[in-house]
Amino acid sequence: MSENRPEKKKKKQPMTDRRKFILNMARGFGLATMGGFIWSAYIDEVTASELLLRPPGALKEDDFLKTCIKCGLCVEACPYDTLMLAKPGDHKPLGTPYFVPRDIPCYMCPDIPCVPVCPTGALDEKSVTTDDKLDINIADMGLAVVDKESCIAYWGIQCDACYRACPIFGTAITIEYSKNERTGKHAFMKPVVHADACTGCGLCEHACVTEKPAIFVLPRETATGKAGDYYIKGWDKDDEKRLEHAKEIKTTTELSKDSAINSLNGNLEDLY
Numbered sequence: 001m002s003e004n005r006p007e008k009k010k011k012k013q014p015m016t017d018r019r020k021f022i023l024n025m026a027r028g029f030g031l032a033t034m035g036g037f038i039w040s041a042y043i044d045e046v047t048a049s050e051l052l053l054r055p056p057g058a059l060k061e062d063d064f065l066k067t068c069i070k071c072g073l074c075v076e077a078c079p080y081d082t083l084m085l086a087k088p089g090d091h092k093p094l095g096t097p098y099f100v101p102r103d104i105p106c107y108m109c110p111d112i113p114c115v116p117v118c119p120t121g122a123l124d125e126k127s128v129t130t131d132d133k134l135d136i137n138i139a140d141m142g143l144a145v146v147d148k149e150s151c152i153a154y155w156g157i158q159c160d161a162c163y164r165a166c167p168i169f170g171t172a173i174t175i176e177y178s179k180n181e182r183t184g185k186h187a188f189m190k191p192v193v194h195a196d197a198c199t200g201c202g203l204c205e206h207a208c209v210t211e212k213p214a215i216f217v218l219p220r221e222t223a224t225g226k227a228g229d230y231y232i233k234g235w236d237k238d239d240e241k242r243l244e245h246a247k248e249i250k251t252t253t254e255l256s257k258d259s260a261i262n263s264l265n266g267n268l269e270d271l272y
Contacts, residue, residue, distance in 0.1 A: 052098045053200065053217060055083055056106065056139035057115040057123040061219070068122040070095025074114040080107050083114060101202020101217050108136045108167045108201050137168060142200025143223040144173070144193045144215055151214035153189050156180045162191050162215045165207035172197040173204060191215065195224065 050061070055074050058064050074097050075083040082104045086092035097114075099106060112134050115123045128139050144162075148154045166173045173191050180186040191204075193215070202217045217223075229246070233239040 050222060051219065052092060053142050053219065055097050055114045055123055056112050056136060056141055057125060057128045059122055059124055064122050065093055067120050068096050069120055071119065073117040074123060077113040077117045079113065080104060082106050101205040102213055105202035105206040106141060110136055112136050137199065139199045140220060142217040143195055143220045144198050144204050144217050145223050146191055146193060147214045150210060152210060153191055156186060156188055158189055159209060160189055161207045161209050162204035165203045167201060167203060168197055
């Protein structure tokens with residue numbers, strides 16, 4: 001009686017040194033290529049994150065990226081679908097929440113539902129609290145910037161769409177009136193953003209009537225300049241405190257060896 005036996009597996013031929021070398025080269029090339037893609041994606045993410053707008057109460061970007069666990073609870077809590085989580089291919093730090101004002105701005109919910117649900121403090125409730133109550137008006141998501149070259153109000157065409165869309169009406173954005181010298185009988189109605197009141201909600205950008213918004217929100221550090229630590233507001237006592245640990249640095253040149261008066265007199269003598 002014959003037995004049903006499984007067929008014997010053919011013995012694998014030992015891999016030659018040449019085949020091993022080729023496979024190792026291919027693997028190495030694949031790993032190097034993959035590493036390049038990962039590094040490129042990381043660089044894109046870091047660059048893009050400098051321009052991202054975060055939810056209300058977000059920590060500074062570096063601290064935010066270290067603290068956010070990408071849970072998406074803030075996104076789920078947003079009633080207007082303003083917040084999104086960065087996906088692969090978005091060239092943004094994966095899984096982190098952000099919003100695009102031109103599409104859906106922050107509608108400044110008084111109860112700020114996206115903040116209290118954050119389990120790690122990446123969205124800091126204290127930063128949007130006044131007298132133990134949540135206060136969306138002190139949020140700092142960014143700062144609106146007006147492009148005067150493309151804003152039609154600066155051309156002399158009447159438009160106050162951004163001004164009327166601003167939820168902190170008449171404070172974060174005001175209208176500056178001035179005479180239109182070109183026509184002699186019309187007035188400019190120029191929108192002016194006040195950095196101390198603007199929350200960066202993006203409602204102005206969303207309302208802008210131009211094809212590419214002439215007013216847009218940027219992260220505050222990107223939107224504002226910095227004078228430098230060596231410039232001090234002498235009339236501001238708090239600002240003068242920055243001098244407490246300052247060190248004097250003197251640079252001596254041939255010209256600076258003489259006093260200012262002697263140097264000036266010497267230059268005058270050369271003229272005569």
